[in-house]
Amino acid sequence: MITKLLSIGRREQHLPPGPPTVPILGNALMVPPKFAQIKFTEWARQYGGIFSLKIGHGTVVVVSDATVLKEFMDKRSNETSGRPSFYTGSLITDGYFIAEADSTTDIWHMGRKALQTLLSPQSVNKHLPVAVAESSQLLFDLLRSPQDFEKHIDRYTFSILLSIAFGKRCPRPDTEEERIFYEGVRLTVQVVSAEGPPVDLLPILKYVPERWAPWKRICREARTLQRRLYFGLLEEAETRLARGEGTGCFMEEVIQRQEELGMSKDAAAWLGAIVLEASHSSGSFISSLILCFVAFPETLRKAQNEIDSVLPDGRPPTMDDLASLPYVRAILREVHRLKPMAPLGMPHALLETQEYRSYVIPKGTTVFINAWGILHDPEVFDEPEVFRPERFLLSEHGTKPGVDSKDWRASIPFGSGRRLCPGMNLVNTNLAFTIATLVWAFDFAAAIDPVTKAQIPVDIDAYEEGLVFRPRPFACSISPRSEAKARLIRQRFTDATPAFSKYELFLTKEEK
Numbered sequence: 390m391i392t393k394l395l396s397i398g399r400r401e402q403h404l405p406p407g408p409p410t411v412p413i414l415g416n417a418l419m420v421p422p423k424f425a426q427i428k429f430t431e432w433a434r435q436y437g438g439i440f441s442l443k444i445g446h447g448t449v450v451v452v453s454d455a456t457v458l459k460e461f462m463d464k465r466s467n468e469t470s471g472r473p474s475f476y477t478g479s480l481i482t483d484g485y486f487i488a489e490a491d492s493t494t495d496i497w498h499m500g501r502k503a504l505q506t507l508l509s510p511q512s513v514n515k516h517l518p519v520a521v522a523e524s525s526q527l528l529f530d531l532l533r534s535p536q537d538f539e540k541h542i543d544r545y546t547f548s549i550l551l552s553i554a555f556g557k558r559c560p561r562p563d564t565e566e567e568r569i570f571y572e573g574v575r576l577t578v579q580v581v582s583a584e585g586p587p588v589d590l591l592p593i594l595k596y597v598p599e600r601w602a603p604w605k606r607i608c609r610e611a612r613t614l615q616r617r618l619y620f621g622l623l624e625e626a627e628t629r630l631a632r633g634e635g636t637g638c639f640m641e642e643v644i645q646r647q648e649e650l651g652m653s654k655d656a657a658a659w660l661g662a663i664v665l666e667a668s669h670s671s672g673s674f675i676s677s678l679i680l681c682f683v684a685f686p687e688t689l690r691k692a693q694n695e696i697d698s699v700l701p702d703g704r705p706p707t708m709d710d711l712a713s714l715p716y717v718r719a720i721l722r723e724v725h726r727l728k729p730m731a732p733l734g735m736p737h738a739l740l741e742t743q744e745y746r747s748y749v750i751p752k753g754t755t756v757f758i759n760a761w762g763i764l765h766d767p768e769v770f771d772e773p774e775v776f777r778p779e780r781f782l783l784s785e786h787g788t789k790p791g792v793d794s795k796d797w798r799a800s801i802p803f804g805s806g807r808r809l810c811p812g813m814n815l816v817n818t819n820l821a822f823t824i825a826t827l828v829w830a831f832d833f834a835a836a837i838d839p840v841t842k843a844q845i846p847v848d849i850d851a852y853e854e855g856l857v858f859r860p861r862p863f864a865c866s867i868s869p870r871s872e873a874k875a876r877l878i879r880q881r882f883t884d885a886t887p888a889f890s891k892y893e894l895f896l897t898k899e900e901k
């Protein structure tokens with residue numbers, strides 16, 4: 390009995406190597422609850438591009454190498470695209486959130502099928518005008534109150550996806566939708582992050598009554614809030630359609646095809662939810678971009694020179710200009726590389742036992758794609774901790790001379806195989822456009838201390854981890870590059886009014 394107990398937590402011989410385990414717990418106490426990617430990357434340098442951890446009975450495998458990612462994950466996607474069980478998440482979403490659902494479930498198949506239509510290249514083009522109009526408000530807001538840049542970024546990314554998904558915009562940061570959305574996120578983070586209850590490890594915790602398990606109350610509150618938001622938005626879309634006032638948004642399409650897609654109302658509402666939730670990643674990206682511009686000012690100057698030479702008449706860039714802006718596109722890749730919004734992606738689970746190289750990795754193993762480790766490897770990237778977009782002008786994947794990059798792909802920060810982020814094309818187009826317009830419009834620089842008049846340096850590594858990886862709040866100066874540009878920013882925002890109107894049908898007077 391004791392021998393059996395002590396064998397819990399011990400690494401089986403056929404697993405990839407990894408740090409030494411202790412009885413029962415395995416490596417559980419060695420994994421930090423936050424920024425685990427840093428520790429995983431350290432272990433990858435020691436144990437290799439595929440290593441294993443034991444967490445009690447369970448096995449975790451971490452992939453930190455592009456070749457292993459291709460061979461073990463991408464090529465075997467049918468067997469590697471499950472999701473580990475996620476009890477607190479399922480209490481909030483009743484199992485309807487496709488990012489959490491196993492790839493063998495109907496929820497996942499229906500959701501991916503519907504998203505395919507929304508996010509096909511033709512549909513992405515259909516949604517670009519609203520993104521362009523929203524960008525005119527972002528520039529206007531930054532001009533008016535640059536110190537609130539974080540709020541403006543969050544409104545911008547939220548409003549684009551709210552319009553695309555539910556046909557309603559968010560013209561200011563304090564609308565009911567945005568308030569409920571962020572309150573829902575605040576509650577959710579408390580129970581789904583690594584600091585939440587370890588209920589997937591200790592399933593017995595499911596049976597603890599709510600009065601001794603405050604996390605159950607938090608799940609209930611998060612569920613109530615989010616259902617109010619998503620079902621309310623869905624019902625507004627239904628009403629618009631019934632009145633013949635459709636906006637052409639995603640949920641209207643889902644409602645019209647609900648029968649063909651075989652989707653219940655819950656499945657439809659939570660599908661819209663996942664699109665909206667993605668606004669966090671875009672928000673973190675833009676915040677990281679500004680942080681990098683402040684910390685590495687020469688990159689902003691180079692981008693401005695490129696924009697000024699391609700658009701000598703000083704007009705703002707359009708989506709069509711992106712093809713002529715290689716440095717802007719290199720910035721997009723470099724922010725994804727240096728500060729991946731999901732450094733460990735979303736965990737996968739093996740649906741079948743896998744033999745890989747000399748290892749046997751059992752069914753049910755949780756697999757993390759350590760995008761951070763792959764994208765920060767000093768063997769592959771010259772000075773990986775430096776923000777240097779030029780590297781993507783010198784080689785396709787930014788790798789150093791002599792590195793064989795045949796197993797690399799630009800989509801590494803977006804996951805793998807059948808689970809690859811379906812929003813990648815939409816978000817990359819919008820983000821490249823956002824970079825171009827921000828660079829065209831503003832100078833970003835270190836803030837000035839009002840007393841000493843000295844520059845306040847930013848810390849490029851000061852990040853926080855909630856649902857996504859995002860810079861901690863930081864101060865910076867954002868000013869228009871010229872009075873002529875400031876005038877154009879105001880003008881462009883006024884000109885965008887007609888593009889906004891169809892998304893404002895259900896807004897109150899105060900919200901507009």
Ligand code: HEM
Nearest residue numbers: 488664667670671730731734735803804805808810812816
């Ligand atoms: C900077 C922006 C974004 C980043 C870095 C990002 C990254 C990711 C990553 C790493 C995954 C996990 C993939 C895997 O499990 O292998 C994922 C999943 C997902 N993303 Fe994104 N994403 C972004 C924006 C978006 C947008 C804008 C949308 C929707 C419009 C979206 C929709 C989804 C969905 C639905 C999933 C779940 C896919 C599944 O489980 O099958 N994402 N994303």
